[in-house]
Amino acid sequence: RGHWNNKVEFVLSVAGEIIGLGNVWRFPYLCYKNGGGAFLIPYVVFFICCGIPVFFLETALGQFTSxxxxxxxxxxxxxxxxxxxATQVIEAHLNVYYIIILAWAIFYLFNCFTTELPWASCGHEWNTGTTSAETGTVKILPMLAISDGIEHIGNLRWELALCLLAAWTICYFCIWKGTKSTGKVVYVTATFPYIMLMILLIRGVTLPGASEGIKFYLYPDISRLSDPQVGPGAACLLAFLTGKNCRSLLVLKS
Structure with a gap:
């Protein structure tokens, strides 16, 4: 089996596994839904009692067995x-919809290479500043392609299919040589999300009403801990995050 050139590459690869939709998207939503800072109490407890032991178990198993x-x-x-x-089946199912989200991101990325974002403004002097141009309605909104129901699959969208192919191709070339290629890629893929999160954080705290959101987390509603949905919600989130990375951490450490 291949080996990492240095410890930095392994640390960056693990750091890249930590950042995902579960942390960036799902965690803030569940934290807001379940009382803000009050949600952090059971989450931290489950993280210390379950998350950290599972993390070290997976990495130790990979290092021991190779x-x-x-x-x-x-x-x-x-x-x-x-x-x-079982973990192989979980990873296969996760890859099915995670790669779709990546294809959406690539689609939006291609549409951003314009002088003005097609969904940013309207351009008609008789409209308000909160409207968008027809380009956004014609090119961007149809990407959702929402059908009448789950029984209607809908038509194949070639632009998204090409973006999906591009996403799989990028993933392939990132790992096709094992640690030799992955070790170099993680210098970008592992650090870039943290840089973007820091930019979003700075932007977020400078928006109007940001202080109210910060207070919502700093002054939790302790009474929400009696809600039977808070504890299981924190446990399910942690189980999702650890389960999503269970096989990845093992393989990276092997």
Whole structure:
């Protein structure tokens, strides 16, 4: 098996695994929905009691066996080999919709290479500043392609299909040489999300009403802890985050 050239590449690869939709998108939503700072209390408890042990278990298992997500369990205990197949199925299902979201991002990226964003303004002097141009309605909104119901699949969208192909191609060339290629890619892919999050944070705290949002997290409503949805919500979020990266951490450490 391949080896990392240095420890920095491994640390960056793990840091890149931490950043995902679950942290950037789902966590703030659940935190706001379940009482702000009050949600952090059960989340931190579950993180210390479950998240950290699972993290070290996965990395230690990968380092000890130097095997993949399936064969590592065969080396430890053949009876547990089914765990490897189960995690493989989980990763396969996650890749199906994660790559779609990446294709959406590529589609929006291509549409951003214009002098003015097509959905930013209207350009007609008789309209207000909150309207958008017809270009945004014609080119951007149809990307959703919402059908009448789940029973109607809809037509194939070639522009999104090409973006999906581009997403898979990028992923392939990022890992096709194992740690030799991945180790170089993570210098960009692992640091860029943190830089963007810092930019969004600075932008967010400078917007009107940002102080109210900060107070919502700093002064939690402790009474929300009695809500039966807060604790399970924190546990489910942590289970989703750790389960999503379970096989990835094992393979990276192997």
């Amino acid at each position: 095997e993949g997500g399936i064969t590592c369990w065969r080396k430890v205990c053949p009876l547990f080999e089914g765990i490897g197949y």
